[in-house]
Amino acid sequence: MKEQIIDLKGEMSLLTVLVLYTTQIQAIREALEEKKQQASHFLVRSPIIIDCQLLGERSLELEFAELKILMTQVGFVPVGLRNLWEAAEALAIDAGWALLRPSKQQVTPNTPPPTEITLEQEPSEAVQRLLVLDRPVRSGQQVYCPHGDIVVLQHTSAGSELLAGGSVHVYGALRGRVLAGVQGDTQARIFCERLEAELIAIAGRYRLLDDIESNLKGQAVMIYLEQEKLKIVPI
Amino acid sequence: MSRIVVVTSGKGGVGKTTTSAAFATGLALKGYKTAVIDFDVGLRNLDLIMGCERRVVYDFINVISGEANLKQALIKDKRSDNLFILPASQTRDKDALTQEGVERVLKDLTEDGFDFIVCDSPAGIERGAALAMYFADDAVIVTNPEVSSVRDSDRILGLLQSRTRKAERGESIREHLLITRYSPARVASGDMLAMEDILEILAVPLIGVIPESGSVLQASNSGVPVILDKESTAGQAYDDFVRRFLGETVPHRFLEVEKKGLFKRLFGG
Numbered sequence: 001m002k003e004q005i006i007d008l009k010g011e012m013s014l015l016t017v018l019v020l021y022t023t024q025i026q027a028i029r030e031a032l033e034e035k036k037q038q039a040s041h042f043l044v045r046s047p048i049i050i051d052c053q054l055l056g057e058r059s060l061e062l063e064f065a066e067l068k069i070l071m072t073q074v075g076f077v078p079v080g081l082r083n084l085w086e087a088a089e090a091l092a093i094d095a096g097w098a099l100l101r102p103s104k105q106q107v108t109p110n111t112p113p114p115t116e117i118t119l120e121q122e123p124s125e126a127v128q129r130l131l132v133l134d135r136p137v138r139s140g141q142q143v144y145c146p147h148g149d150i151v152v153l154q155h156t157s158a159g160s161e162l163l164a165g166g167s168v169h170v171y172g173a174l175r176g177r178v179l180a181g182v183q184g185d186t187q188a189r190i191f192c193e194r195l196e197a198e199l200i201a202i203a204g205r206y207r208l209l210d211d212i213e214s215n216l217k218g219q220a221v222m223i224y225l226e227q228e229k230l231k232i233v234p235i
Numbered sequence: 236m237s238r239i240v241v242v243t244s245g246k247g248g249v250g251k252t253t254t255s256a257a258f259a260t261g262l263a264l265k266g267y268k269t270a271v272i273d274f275d276v277g278l279r280n281l282d283l284i285m286g287c288e289r290r291v292v293y294d295f296i297n298v299i300s301g302e303a304n305l306k307q308a309l310i311k312d313k314r315s316d317n318l319f320i321l322p323a324s325q326t327r328d329k330d331a332l333t334q335e336g337v338e339r340v341l342k343d344l345t346e347d348g349f350d351f352i353v354c355d356s357p358a359g360i361e362r363g364a365a366l367a368m369y370f371a372d373d374a375v376i377v378t379n380p381e382v383s384s385v386r387d388s389d390r391i392l393g394l395l396q397s398r399t400r401k402a403e404r405g406e407s408i409r410e411h412l413l414i415t416r417y418s419p420a421r422v423a424s425g426d427m428l429a430m431e432d433i434l435e436i437l438a439v440p441l442i443g444v445i446p447e448s449g450s451v452l453q454a455s456n457s458g459v460p461v462i463l464d465k466e467s468t469a470g471q472a473y474d475d476f477v478r479r480f481l482g483e484t485v486p487h488r489f490l491e492v493e494k495k496g497l498f499k500r501l502f503g504g
Contacts, residue, residue: 138392140394155438158389173435
């Protein structure tokens with residue numbers, strides 16, 4: 001089997017995350033060129049974040065300036081680095097890279113999601129754990145509950161947007177966009193009485209209505225993440 | 236205390252001005268002192284539909300900027316002593332509208348003893364539309380049986396719940412859905428959204444359905460609000476709408492495909 005060089009992941013922030021498995025610029029270049037051949041329209045002028053977690057202390061070997069040039073040459077707009085080995089941070093900054101705060105959700109290729117749940121930080125008292133809406137969420141309205149669940153007792157309209165750190169429950173037709181687990185909580189789920197959503201996402205993994213099996217449209221469903229994939233099941 | 240009603244839709248060309256004219260005329264004919272204000276500054280139309288375009292001396296913007304007083308600008312309707320029209324300016328644009336100015340005009344109208352103030356909103360969600368709805372107590376949302384119109388109305392409903400004085404005070408505006416240009420035959424053939432589908436999407440109480448009718452265009456062109464055309468289905472439906480608005484229970488009409496009898500089929504009609 002061919003050695004894995006890189007991994008491309010789509011996230012809901014509409015940024016592509018490039019996970020590096022190696023520090024060899026030339027190998028990365030070749031792998032990217034190959035990807036580009038497969039989906040050239042996808043890569044052109046896309047903002048990109050480089051995830052260095054898998055490199056660990058090997059990050060020190062990385063030629064940060066060259067990496068940046070490579071990204072631009074391949075057609076990406078480099079946004080910044082994340083999960084970088086601490087000792088390499090100064091090198092990266094010298095090369096003009098921005099450092100992004102580490103994502104809560106760990107990059108662990110081909111391993112099941114962690115069974116142990118540890119609270120990363122003690123929630124402060126002011127944090128809203130639940131947002132209940134008793135009116136329809138209209139087109140153009142955006143409802144954001146960064147650290148809790150959203151419950152809508154009516155429908156949501158096409159062109160509306162629900163964003164929850166936790167889960168989302170809609171007791172009516174779900175027609176707009178809905179993003180659960182926006183802080184990276186892969187345990188978040190979406191429940192609705194009628195699935196007609198334009199877009200559904202949990203912890204950055206998203207699907208459009210067109211991608212949803214037609215037998216599930218209009219049904220009462222639960223949506224959750226299983227092994228990096230969105231699962232939609234009737235309830 | 237005046238009741239301020241905004242006639243709005245988001246989308247243009249769905250019948251806001253036609254509805255404002257018919258609605259204000261209907262209220263006046265029922266004995267209520269009514270003012271109708273054209274908020275479509277720069278694209279003045281209400282005066283044409285009301286048939287008073289030759290009597291415009293001062294306009295809404297003149298009053299707001301203090302160049303004229305309200306009495307000078309209000310045009311008394313030819314057909315009803317209870318009805319007054321405040322036309323928009325054709326030479327200015329919507330930036331000339333100010334919240335303080337609009338508030339002052341509405342306050343003056345209230346002090347003059349008007350029962351109803353109908354605000355004819357421009358299309359869109361910008362300044363003109365925002366100010367037309369800001370002070371409203373009631374909103375009549377005009378929707379055509381067509382997906383883009385329904386979505387725009389949905390957007391407007393969202394704004395009514397957030398960008399109005401009532402919303403800011405934690406109260407809510409009374410919302411009334413008025414479906415216009417409804418053609419039961421085209422609904423039956425699947426070209427048009429059915430009333431039930433629109434209600435399902437918008438989830439707002441229905442106050443009337445105005446059937447598609449040639450008499451609307453005719454009425455507009457001759458400057459006579461269509462509600463005065465007692466023969467036309469649209470005129471009758473507008474009258475039903477006004478009565479429902481005033482609290483009467485009136486069954487909805489013109490929702491079914493009209494079956495032509497043998498006589499009509501033979502001789503046309």
